[in-house]
Every structure is written in C-alpha cells, then in structure tokens.
Amino acid sequence: MPADSVSPPPTSAFGWFLAGQRQFVSLPAVILIAAFTGFGGLAHASGVGLAETVFLVAFVWALPSMIVVVGAIQAGAPLLATMFAVALSAARLMPMTMALIPILRAEKTPKWALYALSHFVAITAWVFGMTKLPDLPREGRAPYFAGFAVTLTVFNMGVAAAAWLAAAKLPPLAAAGLVLLMPLYFALSLWNAARTSPTERLALIFGMAIAPAMHALAPNLDLLLTGLVGGLAAHVIGSRLKSVEADLPPSTFGPADPAALVEVALVEEEGAR
Amino acid sequence: MNGLSYHAFDVWWWPWVFLILAGWAANDAWRLLGVAFSGRLTETSRLFTIVRSVATALVAGVIAQLVLQPGGDLASTSLALRLGSIACGFAAYRLAGESVSIGVATGEAAFFAGAWADL
Structure with a gap:
C-alpha cells in the first residue's frame, strides 16, 4: 500500500489499521518519544x-x-498509598474515555474491542482520536485508532527500554541530565497545558x-496529601477567579490551529481547555 | 521504609504484584469505567474540575520530589544546579513564546553548562 495520504480509503479493517499506523510519524509522537526517553x-x-x-509503559500508558x-x-x-495516588x-x-468512545465506535464494534482500545486513552492518542476520527467513516475508526495507538505504545516500550539500558552505560553526568529531563518536561508541559485555566496553574x-x-509531615502519604490539600486549595481560590477565566480565549481544542494541538499533546494531562 | 513498599519483600513476584495493583489496576480501572459510562459525564462538570485540580497538584508534588530528592546520578548534583536548570528552562519557555520543546532543551543545556562550570 502506498504511504502517501492521497491513497484511496482502505476497504478492510486491516487497511484502516495500516492507515492509522502511518499517522505515527508526527510531531506529537516525536515529543512523546523524548518524554519516554x-x-x-x-x-x-x-x-x-x-x-x-517496560511493563509500566505497556500496561499503565499514562506518564x-x-x-x-x-x-x-x-x-x-x-x-495502598501508592494505589490511591495513582488512582x-x-x-x-x-x-476522556467517556468523550472518545461515542466517536470511536461503529454499530458493529464489539464491546470488548472498546474496552481493549480504551487502554490507549492518554493525551496523545486521545487528541489524535478526537481530531481525526470524526472525518472518517464509522467502520474505519476503531482499526484506524488502533493502528496509531498500538504503534505508539509498542514503539515507546522500545524507547524506554533503550533509555534504561543507556542510563546504565552513560557517564554519571549524562545520566543525571537524562533523569532531569522528566521533571523539566513535566513542569513545563503541565504549565503549558494549563494556560487557559488559572485553577490548574494554581x-x-x-x-x-x-x-x-x-513529605516532612507524613512521608508515606505525602503525595496524597499534596494532591488533596494543593488541589482543593487551588479549586477554592481558582473558583473565585472565575470571572478572569471567563475572559480568556476558549478551547484550544476544536478546529484550533495545529500548533495548539501539538502543545496540548505535549503532556499526558488533558487540562488544556 | 515501612508498610508494603515495592522493596518490602525479597521475593521475585512481590514487585510485580505491586506494579499490577498500583500501576495497572489503579490506572486502567478509570478507562474501563469510562467505556461503561461513555457519554454521561462531561469534562466540564464540577466534579471533574475538582478531580483534575487534585490530580494536577499530586503530579506537581511528584515533580518537586524528583527535583528536591532525586534518585540515581542526579542525586550527586547540587540542588542549586537542579533548580537553576529548571528556572532557565522556564525562562526560555516564556521567551520563546511558550514553547515547551525550547524550554526543555534550554533547561538541559543549562544543566550541562552549570555542571561543567562546577556549580
């Protein structure tokens, strides 16, 4: 099958899968690869x-x-504390899944396929699905999404494994720089994704x-406490700033410019609206 | 530390139990529920915005932990270097018109420059 985008629409589910797979080469995917490194x-x-x-990449798939x-x-x-924090x-x-499923499914899509595909819901694949699927015929959507999402996941399993192996071999300073990548990337991309929401930035x-x-107060429950105390305080104060929020530009999600979508896809966090 | 931590038992299967329960189950349960209830709760609902704030603050706490008490080779670098690198990254992000890629690249460059200058 030719790799260009003007090829005729696929006629089989497998054809749709391959078409989705070809969408893998994209800027959000490249950025995600850096994150998995x-x-x-x-x-x-x-x-x-x-x-x-590698297990965490494959079975959690949410940075x-x-x-x-x-x-x-x-x-x-x-x-138990870890389970609560992750939950x-x-x-x-x-x-996010609730919003995607009505777009993803066709009349004949089996329930089990929807449950299986839901595993790939994370910001990059979600933005991909919400923007690309509505233009496709219903029967092609699930395999097209699967082609993109499965390729992205499997590739990043390899990326994380390669980075892990490299970290063991790298000189200490380079390895330290690699470890710093994660908090640096996360701080900036979460901040960026929250640009229309003062509450999120708070x-x-x-x-x-x-x-x-x-951490000093309760070393075992620090993450939970940080989330609950920080998040609820931000919500209370953020609600008071609602009038400010109302003046900000609306959704970056929608028929928005592609650059905004790319920025949204920078992070496994959907707080961009 | 105490409790049923990842390294609590010296048997091969315990870390996997930990990862399956705390990693997979605690995470994918939400996606499965999302399929089950698809089309009923909107992302703009009040409950959801609260949940999102809590999740964001929690992840922010993890970011702070990764910078303040890092693991591996990063632990042997100075706190000033780590915080300075993040600050440079954030400044570059702002100056470059809110570009995350440029911010990350600059933060990393600042880290290596600072380490080379023995900060």
Missing part, C-alpha cells in the same frame, strides 16, 4: 528493573501515573510548594 532514565535511577519499566508509581517506589511508599492522578482518564504551584512540607 526521560522516563526510561528516571526508572533506572529509581531502582526499577528493565522488565518492570503522570507512571511517574507517580516510580516516585512511590523510590520513596518506599506503601502499596487520583488517573481519574481524568475516565471523562494547582501546579501549590503542589510543588507544599510537597516538601507534606
């Missing part, structure tokens, strides 16, 4: 094994949850500011 380095530095690192898990492992947090950081995946600032105090 950072994750591989971070996982290595935190004492997480190679197989365990915030993944760094929460790795952070908890490094800090020696107990299982809190992942709750946003539910409404949540980021509060979370970073109170984390050391929460």
Whole structure:
C-alpha cells in the first residue's frame, strides 16, 4: 500500500489499521518519544528493573501515573498509598474515555474491542482520536485508532527500554541530565497545558510548594496529601477567579490551529481547555 | 521504609504484584469505567474540575520530589544546579513564546553548562 495520504480509503479493517499506523510519524509522537526517553532514565535511577519499566509503559500508558508509581517506589511508599495516588492522578482518564468512545465506535464494534482500545486513552492518542476520527467513516475508526495507538505504545516500550539500558552505560553526568529531563518536561508541559485555566496553574504551584512540607509531615502519604490539600486549595481560590477565566480565549481544542494541538499533546494531562 | 513498599519483600513476584495493583489496576480501572459510562459525564462538570485540580497538584508534588530528592546520578548534583536548570528552562519557555520543546532543551543545556562550570 502506498504511504502517501492521497491513497484511496482502505476497504478492510486491516487497511484502516495500516492507515492509522502511518499517522505515527508526527510531531506529537516525536515529543512523546523524548518524554519516554526521560522516563526510561528516571526508572533506572529509581531502582526499577528493565522488565518492570517496560511493563509500566505497556500496561499503565499514562506518564503522570507512571511517574507517580516510580516516585512511590523510590520513596518506599506503601502499596495502598501508592494505589490511591495513582488512582487520583488517573481519574481524568475516565471523562476522556467517556468523550472518545461515542466517536470511536461503529454499530458493529464489539464491546470488548472498546474496552481493549480504551487502554490507549492518554493525551496523545486521545487528541489524535478526537481530531481525526470524526472525518472518517464509522467502520474505519476503531482499526484506524488502533493502528496509531498500538504503534505508539509498542514503539515507546522500545524507547524506554533503550533509555534504561543507556542510563546504565552513560557517564554519571549524562545520566543525571537524562533523569532531569522528566521533571523539566513535566513542569513545563503541565504549565503549558494549563494556560487557559488559572485553577490548574494554581494547582501546579501549590503542589510543588507544599510537597516538601507534606513529605516532612507524613512521608508515606505525602503525595496524597499534596494532591488533596494543593488541589482543593487551588479549586477554592481558582473558583473565585472565575470571572478572569471567563475572559480568556476558549478551547484550544476544536478546529484550533495545529500548533495548539501539538502543545496540548505535549503532556499526558488533558487540562488544556 | 515501612508498610508494603515495592522493596518490602525479597521475593521475585512481590514487585510485580505491586506494579499490577498500583500501576495497572489503579490506572486502567478509570478507562474501563469510562467505556461503561461513555457519554454521561462531561469534562466540564464540577466534579471533574475538582478531580483534575487534585490530580494536577499530586503530579506537581511528584515533580518537586524528583527535583528536591532525586534518585540515581542526579542525586550527586547540587540542588542549586537542579533548580537553576529548571528556572532557565522556564525562562526560555516564556521567551520563546511558550514553547515547551525550547524550554526543555534550554533547561538541559543549562544543566550541562552549570555542571561543567562546577556549580
């Protein structure tokens, strides 16, 4: 099948899968690869094994949850506290999935296929699905999405593994730079994704500011406390700023310019509206 | 530390139990629920905005932890160098018209320059 975009629409599910796969070469995907390079380095530095690192990429597939898990492992947090922290950081995946599924499904799409495909809901694939799928015939959507999302995931499993292996071989300073990539990337991309929401930016600032105090207060529950205290404080104060928020430009999501979408896709966090 | 941490038991399967429960289950449960309830809750609902703020603050806490108490080779660098690199990255992000890529690249460059200058 020719690789150009003017080829006739596929006639089989497999044809749609391949068409989706070809969409893999894109700027958001490249940025995501850089992020997974950072994750591989971070996982290595935190004492997480190679197989365990690849497992996290494949079976969690949401960077915030993944760094929460790795952070908890490094800090020696107990299982239950870690589960709560991950569940809190992942709750946003539910409404994202709820929004995508009606677009994704065709009349004949089996329920199990929707449950399986939901695993790939994370910001990059989600933005891809929400923007590209509505233009396609219904029967092509699920395989097209699968082609893109599965390729992205499998490729990044390899990227994280390569970064993990490289981290073990790199000189100490280069390895340190690799570990720094993750907080640097996350701080900037979360800040950027929250550009239309003062509440989200407050949540980021509060979370970073109170984390050391929460750690001193309750070393095992610091992440949970940071999220609850910082997030609720941001919500209360942010609600008072609602009048300001109303004056800001509306959704960056929609028929918006591609650059905005790329920036949105920078992070596994959907707070960009 | 105490409790059922990742390194709590010296058996091969315990880390996997930890990863499956805290990593996979705690995360994918939301996606599965999302399919089950698809089309019912909107992203602009009040509950969702609260959930999102809590999630953002929680991840921000992790970011702070990664900078203040890093693991691996980053731990042997100075706190001033780490914070300075993040600050340079943020400044470049702003100056470059809110470009995350330029911010990240500048932050990394500042880190290596600072380390080379023995800061």
